[in-house]
Amino acid sequence: xxxxxxxxxxxxxxxxxxxxxxxxxxxxxxxxxxxxxxxxxxxxxxxxxxxxxxxxxxxxxxxxxxxxxxxxxxxxxxxxxxxxxxxxxxxxxxxxxxxxxxxxxxxxxxxxxxxxxxxxxxxxxxxxxxxxxxxxxxxxxxxxxxxxxxxx
Numbered sequence: 564x565x566x567x568x569x570x571x572x573x574x575x576x577x578x579x580x581x582x583x584x585x586x587x588x589x590x591x592x593x594x595x596x597x598x599x600x601x602x603x604x605x606x607x608x609x610x611x612x613x614x615x616x617x618x619x620x621x622x623x624x625x626x627x628x629x630x631x632x633x634x635x636x637x638x639x640x641x642x643x644x645x646x647x648x649x650x651x652x653x654x655x656x657x658x659x660x661x662x663x664x665x666x667x668x669x670x671x672x673x674x675x676x677x678x679x680x681x682x683x684x685x686x687x688x689x690x691x692x693x694x695x696x697x698x699x700x701x702x703x704x705x706x707x708x709x710x711x712x713x714x715x
Contacts, residue, residue: 588625591621608631610674611634613635615675615694624649630674634658635658636665638662672699673698673701673703
């Protein structure tokens, strides 16, 4: 097993990519299209969504207009502060949290988004168990990840 450490300030490490609103909203549109296809409907307005690794909150802000409740969590305190200060909606929440130890009840969310996060946590297996724990029965995890063949 590869030893990894947390990347507490990831949003500062990637040349502004986490603050690129146009690119992040394009990613949100892709996520939304996949989720609507899974649920076989265009409206996801009654569903609860957790975004693990929400960073600056741009994706969450976009999805909050289409879901009943959106919660973004990230270990990057600066990014979470930016999200809280920038995006304010009644159904949108941001928290600093560890993806390997979430403080949500079992079966809390219809949807969990986990994009490009597993390679940034010390124990991806523990994080995956947390995803399954907080997902409601019949829910879905939108999981995106690179692999060792992916050029970075």
